[in-house]
Amino acid sequence: MKNISRSTNLTIKIAILAAMGLLLTYFEFPILPAFPFLKVDLGDIPALIGAFAFGPLVGIAIEAIKNILAALLKSTTGGIGELGNFLIVGAFVGSAGFFYIKNKTRKTALISLLVSIIVMVVAGLLANYFILIPLYSKFMPINVPYYLVYAVIPFNLIKGSIISLVTMLIYKRVSVLIHAESLNNKPIRNKEKSA
Numbered sequence: 001m002k003n004i005s006r007s008t009n010l011t012i013k014i015a016i017l018a019a020m021g022l023l024l025t026y027f028e029f030p031i032l033p034a035f036p037f038l039k040v041d042l043g044d045i046p047a048l049i050g051a052f053a054f055g056p057l058v059g060i061a062i063e064a065i066k067n068i069l070a071a072l073l074k075s076t077t078g079g080i081g082e083l084g085n086f087l088i089v090g091a092f093v094g095s096a097g098f099f100y101i102k103n104k105t106r107k108t109a110l111i112s113l114l115v116s117i118i119v120m121v122v123a124g125l126l127a128n129y130f131i132l133i134p135l136y137s138k139f140m141p142i143n144v145p146y147y148l149v150y151a152v153i154p155f156n157l158i159k160g161s162i163i164s165l166v167t168m169l170i171y172k173r174v175s176v177l178i179h180a181e182s183l184n185n186k187p188i189r190n191k192e193k194s195a
Contacts, residue, residue: 045163084131099115124156
């Protein structure tokens with residue numbers, strides 16, 4: 001494995017991050033007692049790391065692959081939950097990567113994550129109102145305004161904050177591995193300053 005191309009190297013990293021994301025989805029916990037079916041897992045952190053390291057499209061691709069695999073291997077909602085996760089967290093990851101990639105500093109990372117949490121809440125409201133609630137309402141009655149205000153908004157605020165906090169705590173440490181030029185861990189020279 002002496003000379004693997006950059007595109008092959010990136011493809012391998014995307015696959016590894018997506019697989020890590022899938023594994024982390026198995027460790028989930030409810031955060032809102034009134035809505036125990038809404039669970040947080042750390043499976044979106046690898047996509048956010050990928051977005052920070054390689055840009056928003058890579059982060060969204062990792063999120064898509066992870067959700068396709070989760071829909072095939074572990075879904076209890078017929079793929080509706082995974083669709084929602086992709087739409088909502090994809091917006092979060094994409095916007096975070098978009099802002100961060102322009103100026104890779106700790107300050108930019110913090111600002112991009114704060115903005116992206118707001119994007120996640122808005123995406124959650126839109127995705128639920130127009131797509132997810134109509135799909136779920138075929139199986140159970142939903143009080144739409146109540147659900148949007150007391151479930152969707154707080155859930156996405158909390159989930160976005162958890163994903164952001166954990167990523168900020170670990171990104172600097174894992175970025176050395178992420179930016180390795182090959183599996184032999186030759187570092188790529190990048191302009192990343194500190195996040």
